[in-house]
Amino acid sequence: MNATRRGILTAVPIIGAGVLGVGFWRMLSDMRSGAFDPRAIKNPNVGKPIPSFAMPGLPGLGDGFTDAELKAQHRPVLINFFASWCIPCVAEMPGLRAISRNMPIWGIAYEDKPENAAGFVQRDGSPYARVASDRHGRVAIDWGVTGVPESFLVAPGGRIIWHGSAALDPQIYEAEIRPRLAGL
Amino acid sequence: MFGPEQGHFALALACVLALVQFAVPLWGASRRDARLVGLAPYLAVSQLIALGYSFLCLVMCAVSDDFSVQNVAANSAVSKPLLYKITGVWGNHEGSVLLWTLILAACGGAVSLFGRNLPDILRGRVLAILGGVSAGFQMFCLLTSDPFERVFPAPMDGQGMNPLLQDPGLAFHPPILYTGYVGFAVPFAFAVAALIEGRVDAAWGRWVRPWAVAAWCFLTCGIALGSWWSYYVLGWGGYWFWDPVENASLIPWLTGTALVHSAIVVEKREGLKIWTVLLAIATFSFSLSGTFLVRSGILNSVHAFANDPARGVFILALLAIVIGGSLALFAWRAPSLTSTGLFSPISREGSLVLNNILLCSICAVVVTGTMYPPFMQLLAGRTISVGKPFFDAATIPLTLPLLLAMGVGTALPWKRAQLARTFSHLYAAAGIAAIGVVLCFWRLSGIMPIACGALAIWVIAASASDVLRRIGIGHTSPRGVWERMKNLPRSSWGAALAHIGAGITVLGLCGMSQAQHAIVEIHIGETRSLGGDDWTLLDVHDYIGPNYKAMQADLAIRHNGKLVTILHPEKRDFTTQSQTTTEVAIHTNFITDLYGVIGDRHGTGKDTTYVLRLHRNPLAPWMWLGGLVMAIGGAFSLSDRRMRIGAPKRAAARNMARA
Incomplete structure (x- = not known):
């Protein structure tokens, strides 16, 4: 074995291990600061127009809404998928009520019996400006929802500009949503 | 006697012993001080004892339901069966790290006990390195994942296990x-x-x-x-x-x-x-x-x-x-490590x-494929996932020549081989592989499964024929065959077994590539057919288990009207953890697995339907059977090595006795 080959054989493992090590260290420090989340779900619909849909309302909570109505809005709207059977959604409610003072939130009840969803929304005061029922989860599939609660920020004209796959609270609103509102 | 504090102390003691085990023999070896180097096996064994005691303490905490220990409270419960109380010790992060270091210490103990024929300096250094790694992981255990941490106040019952x-x-x-x-x-x-x-x-x-x-x-x-x-x-x-x-x-x-x-x-x-x-x-x-x-x-x-x-x-x-x-x-x-000799490409070492x-x-x-997604996210901020298509496309073409070479390799002699002579040994195996190609074309679809399947048959045939040739089947008397069988080194048997095991696993994988499945939603009494079998949902009933509620189906499978089996897939709801598990029902005849899963119940009364998933998995058990055969092959060759390592010492002892 000549010197060059031996050099390669000794250098490659060290360089490889070094690159991996630095990368891992960056990932760990980003995980701590919250910049890197291996479990984050990137929604492919972000940056695209909303899919078309028409949904009925919930009993006692007015009519549902359609994509045309959402597109016709002049202010950004926060779309929130929820369900009465979802524990994080229960925990999310006070945060949503706080956010609803700043901007309209439209709720979509995902795979839920209309009477259960209506009772759930009205229990402690509804944060939603409008509510619709996605009884069989068909609309959620078009939106690329992977679980509830999930939220989308829709710009006037009907383009999705942000997606969050965790329960919302005022901190997330301040950190993620408000800066995007300023840009509109 | 076996409380969490004793366990914690024993862990700390083991860590100190491991540090000494790291430092003293290395220092001794550099000073050529035989006494210091000779301490290594004793330190390794004492570290193993301390750690074993520590692990026993954790097991005792789990068995005696000591919920004042955080780890037990978080992962165990009074109602858990005893077996799972014990095995649950390593079902969580802290306990599994402790088990990890215990096994590492056991490796050190094994080197101390079975490595008596090694040169003292080498054994001392090996044990020192093992001690160093051990100490690092015991510190990890002590500093960031202490399995013995107490909680106050202690809960009445634990949270149970997944x-x-x-x-x-x-x-x-x-x-x-x-x-x-x-x-x-x-x-x-x-x-x-x-x-x-x-x-x-x-x-x-x-x-x-x-x-x-x-x-x-x-x-x-x-x-x-x-x-x-x-x-x-x-x-x-x-x-x-x-x-x-x-x-x-x-x-x-x-x-x-x-x-x-x-x-x-x-x-x-x-x-x-x-x-x-x-x-x-x-x-x-x-x-x-x-x-x-x-x-x-x-x-x-x-x-x-x-x-x-x-x-x-x-x-x-x-x-x-x-x-x-x-x-x-x-x-x-x-x-500084010098290599000797050049290899001829056509030789055992070449292969x-x-x-x-x-x-x-x-x-x-x-x-x-594994590191690409996180690095892509780090460098480009894009999420991508690398999955089965990439791995299949990239690994299978590399596996084909590997399988081909596996068959030839064991037939090649060391140093320099004559191709013609080698191939003359492989005619029979090649013939069997040719039949295998026909068989694969008949039973498998897709070029990769056919190629892999044929090569797997080739590996099995070539490995078997190699052993048969060495023991002289066909050109030696039965008595001679028996003598040769006894004299053939165990490692040759082991190598052949391991290669045959690899072939069996690959055949299993090829069979699984032809698996069929269907997701059906049917009423009780309805029948669906899959891969030539008729699956009938006979009945579904509910029952209550020790810590769950279950829904069990009776699923009859008939082949040409003849009953093959009745499967009982279940769906269990664990109330305390609010988690649902599915109990798969599998019927196997070692050629094909019939695999049934029950899903959701829809509707009420007469309109009740059940979602069922039906699978027909050809050769599925072969995948794991092959793995077992590979491991047995390894164990076989291990039994050979140990004898040979002992040989020089025994020979030396004999010579001494003679003198």
């Missing part, structure tokens, strides 16, 4: 897999000791190989068992998902397999020395990194551990010391080099 983990297969999976991972610490320690000493020779190859083979056997069993578990517990009908956690075990297996083969070349021909040392370092490094990646949560996996970046930082620092240190030592000392190149290429593909 019901998915309540399974006998999974209960014994971690110890076997960890023994595989950790076992490669011994070849690693041998490699580092050899680098410090600056000498690698045939004797080193002979010493390191049994340890590598032993670890390899456990890792093979561990991977097969894990795959079997995901097949019959997760209920998705799959057996391997190219999931990061699975890849983390496959990567060291690939380099470990390469190591087991390249060490033969060191032993027989004193070649590939630097390469073998590097493989020994790489295999253990991959084992460690796999553990790190899983525990830190960097890789997104279905096998989620509660992840904690703080722990990740500690393990990463440990990795930097162990891997970085050994690689730096390698870069510094490897050039082993090819084996190493192909195995390491497959390993590089798996490493790339």
